Amino acid sequence: MSSKIAVIGYGVVGSGTVELFEKNKAQIESNIGRQVDIKYILDLKDFPDSPYADRMIKDFNIILNDPEVEVVAEVVGGATFAYNYTKALLESGKSVVTSNKELVARKGAELLKIAKDNGCNYLFEASVGGGIPIIRPIYKCLAGNKIEEIAGILNGTTNFILTKMIREQMSFEDALRQAQENGYAEADPTADVEGIDACRKICILGSLAYGKQIDPDKIHCSGISKIAMEDVEYADVAGYVIKLVGVVKDTENGKISAMVSPRLVEKKHMFSHVDDVYNAICVKGNGVGDAVFYGRGAGKLPTASAVVGDIIDALKHKGTHIGVHWDECGDDFLLPRADEESSVYVRVKGENAESMKSAFSSMFGKLIFLERAGRPDTELAFITPKMKESEIDANLTILSHSVTVESKIRLL
Amino acid sequence: MSSKIAVIGYGVVGSGTVELFEKNKAQIESNIGRQVDIKYILDLKDFPDSPYADRMIKDFNIILNDPEVEVVAEVVGGATFAYNYTKALLESGKSVVTSNKELVARKGAELLKIAKDNGCNYLFEASVGGGIPIIRPIYKCLAGNKIEEIAGILNGTTNFILTKMIREQMSFEDALRQAQENGYAEADPTADVEGIDACRKICILGSLAYGKQIDPDKIHCSGISKIAMEDVEYADVAGYVIKLVGVVKDTENGKISAMVSPRLVEKKHMFSHVDDVYNAICVKGNGVGDAVFYGRGAGKLPTASAVVGDIIDALKHKGTHIGVHWDECGDDFLLPRADEESSVYVRVKGENAESMKSAFSSMFGKLIFLERAGRPDTELAFITPKMKESEIDANLTILSHSVTVESKIRLL
Numbered sequence: 001m002s003s004k005i006a007v008i009g010y011g012v013v014g015s016g017t018v019e020l021f022e023k024n025k026a027q028i029e030s031n032i033g034r035q036v037d038i039k040y041i042l043d044l045k046d047f048p049d050s051p052y053a054d055r056m057i058k059d060f061n062i063i064l065n066d067p068e069v070e071v072v073a074e075v076v077g078g079a080t081f082a083y084n085y086t087k088a089l090l091e092s093g094k095s096v097v098t099s100n101k102e103l104v105a106r107k108g109a110e111l112l113k114i115a116k117d118n119g120c121n122y123l124f125e126a127s128v129g130g131g132i133p134i135i136r137p138i139y140k141c142l143a144g145n146k147i148e149e150i151a152g153i154l155n156g157t158t159n160f161i162l163t164k165m166i167r168e169q170m171s172f173e174d175a176l177r178q179a180q181e182n183g184y185a186e187a188d189p190t191a192d193v194e195g196i197d198a199c200r201k202i203c204i205l206g207s208l209a210y211g212k213q214i215d216p217d218k219i220h221c222s223g224i225s226k227i228a229m230e231d232v233e234y235a236d237v238a239g240y241v242i243k244l245v246g247v248v249k250d251t252e253n254g255k256i257s258a259m260v261s262p263r264l265v266e267k268k269h270m271f272s273h274v275d276d277v278y279n280a281i282c283v284k285g286n287g288v289g290d291a292v293f294y295g296r297g298a299g300k301l302p303t304a305s306a307v308v309g310d311i312i313d314a315l316k317h318k319g320t321h322i323g324v325h326w327d328e329c330g331d332d333f334l335l336p337r338a339d340e341e342s343s344v345y346v347r348v349k350g351e352n353a354e355s356m357k358s359a360f361s362s363m364f365g366k367l368i369f370l371e372r373a374g375r376p377d378t379e380l381a382f383i384t385p386k387m388k389e390s391e392i393d394a395n396l397t398i399l400s401h402s403v404t405v406e407s408k409i410r411l412l
Numbered sequence: 413m414s415s416k417i418a419v420i421g422y423g424v425v426g427s428g429t430v431e432l433f434e435k436n437k438a439q440i441e442s443n444i445g446r447q448v449d450i451k452y453i454l455d456l457k458d459f460p461d462s463p464y465a466d467r468m469i470k471d472f473n474i475i476l477n478d479p480e481v482e483v484v485a486e487v488v489g490g491a492t493f494a495y496n497y498t499k500a501l502l503e504s505g506k507s508v509v510t511s512n513k514e515l516v517a518r519k520g521a522e523l524l525k526i527a528k529d530n531g532c533n534y535l536f537e538a539s540v541g542g543g544i545p546i547i548r549p550i551y552k553c554l555a556g557n558k559i560e561e562i563a564g565i566l567n568g569t570t571n572f573i574l575t576k577m578i579r580e581q582m583s584f585e586d587a588l589r590q591a592q593e594n595g596y597a598e599a600d601p602t603a604d605v606e607g608i609d610a611c612r613k614i615c616i617l618g619s620l621a622y623g624k625q626i627d628p629d630k631i632h633c634s635g636i637s638k639i640a641m642e643d644v645e646y647a648d649v650a651g652y653v654i655k656l657v658g659v660v661k662d663t664e665n666g667k668i669s670a671m672v673s674p675r676l677v678e679k680k681h682m683f684s685h686v687d688d689v690y691n692a693i694c695v696k697g698n699g700v701g702d703a704v705f706y707g708r709g710a711g712k713l714p715t716a717s718a719v720v721g722d723i724i725d726a727l728k729h730k731g732t733h734i735g736v737h738w739d740e741c742g743d744d745f746l747l748p749r750a751d752e753e754s755s756v757y758v759r760v761k762g763e764n765a766e767s768m769k770s771a772f773s774s775m776f777g778k779l780i781f782l783e784r785a786g787r788p789d790t791e792l793a794f795i796t797p798k799m800k801e802s803e804i805d806a807n808l809t810i811l812s813h814s815v816t817v818e819s820k821i822r823l824l
Contacts, residue, residue: 137553142545142721288714292706293703294705
């Protein structure tokens, strides 16, 4: 007995998936207990020199209509073609595994329900953390816990840039250029540097942990393009590094708080040691305490590792739906940004530091003032007490005629 | 429809399992889709004041013969009663989940086969790393990889002791006493400090990764009771810390190398930041690269988290065997200790350092000599090149009439 699979998209992840699958084929077949072959690879481009040229196709319907194909890896990305393909495949009872975080973050609830209704599976271990096992650990291994919080360094590109800024005092622009030269950042780096990629990932983790779709468009997301060397220096002197962190957590009033933003991370915190393109995700449960998952969060073979792992699981569960699901998001599920409670680092420019110190102290109460070498007298940096973000914003607006807020970064 | 479960052993892990299960019962039942109750708790002791006194029993046969009981958590430990109980339960088609590393390390192959033959499951996520997800990530998420190596700080007690020795210059004896006062070490600390506990865990990980039972009695295991402050100091000056590390890996000639021993770990290595009772496990695969799992490796609720996660998985897979297994160990599977290739830190005592330096240099070739404040002239510490351990031992024996080997610690 032999099983057939198909791969949609022969880009970085797709070619890695084929490469890893073929490399470890004997072990994979021994694990599943039957022969498994990649029957089709769908891509609009031509690959005449590929060793898999004979399996390359351009017509999706060949895959959809071939009853031999049991599992399809959708690694084409985006939420248009991929959505239509995935929906059609699941409706026909074929399992789909994917690295497509955009699609899972936006349409996970719907697609998981279609999989359930059709007795097949929609698996997405590769959508968060590249090859780092995190999806299955949350819904399987930690299923006995109430998840209190998940926090993660979820984007390798921004972490590489921040590492260069922190360790080598490189400017954001120079660090971005180096990331692009190394192939860690795309020509248009917006999705990475503005936090959009990390936002999709924290939404997937939050949806999984709290059972309702968290739409990336509905949560606060800010990136790192505004981080200046001054911020890196103030943070350093005060014992912090700056990291882009996604956080999703259960709040006291039962609403879910979710956001992606740069954070001041204490140097003694494990996340401060997560450098370069590495990712780390900390899951806090009411049984396990903190469990941390660390590794390369992207890249050809690491991401392929997760895709192939899901292919194996889908093949082993042929005809059985693995009960992963979340519901569409209702009203009142997410905590509004204004109600978030945070302690925030603020850097301002104005007439002179002393007068700003006394003005802000009178509004905020106790502030921690920070220093850096060569601080001009027109600059002030401080950390606010933990308070509602709406109150922090209101306070910072009062002096807006004479003081400019240059930077605002939450503490982790 | 309602499912019944039983817990064997009401010690630390058993009471934690009951506590966590009852605390998160609503969520667990919603996940499984039916009511689940703990019907029996088996323990030889009496707990008249327990809120679960009405479910306490002393006769194992009540559980075995009750057709309502689907899943049993064996958290009593040891390899005698626990073995008999587990075998009988699996033969009767009931799934067993366990934190019992001794039993899994010794009898895993046999018990997993019985589970398979009887269409039930033997799950053991709690046997390694407490609540840290590691077993399922290896056999599920990383199933698309050839596992090249697994290395881990697997024992919280010894890591607590070493952390005290490194950070506070405390002697082994004082640090052990403090571990006992904090409840991290038992009155008889042998299984922890001599590496026996870590050895069982690396054997389980190796059996899982390489498909054959690795018997704890067949691999090299040394603990930390011989580590002296001098070693900690030499390591520190040279840029290392000392950690107890279990390593299992595939070697070039196809044999599996497995051992537990103290290791000099470079300060830039992630393991050097794993302190106190925390555990960390690094899995290296040919797709994923390095994936690291970190958290509290022991304790009541963290371990219970893994047990309850397995209970949920076993209940969801009622009537379906999850294909986890390994075979009995054949001959020629393990690499003999003498054939291991290592670079080793050595501390010796003799007439004077200079003559020892030249004598050892003539045997080993290039050595790295280490320093510490207040080194007496009768003491010498060095790091050997990477070579067969049998050759290192032979070299160290040559001068045994005039030089005493005080310490020998492998580099990671």
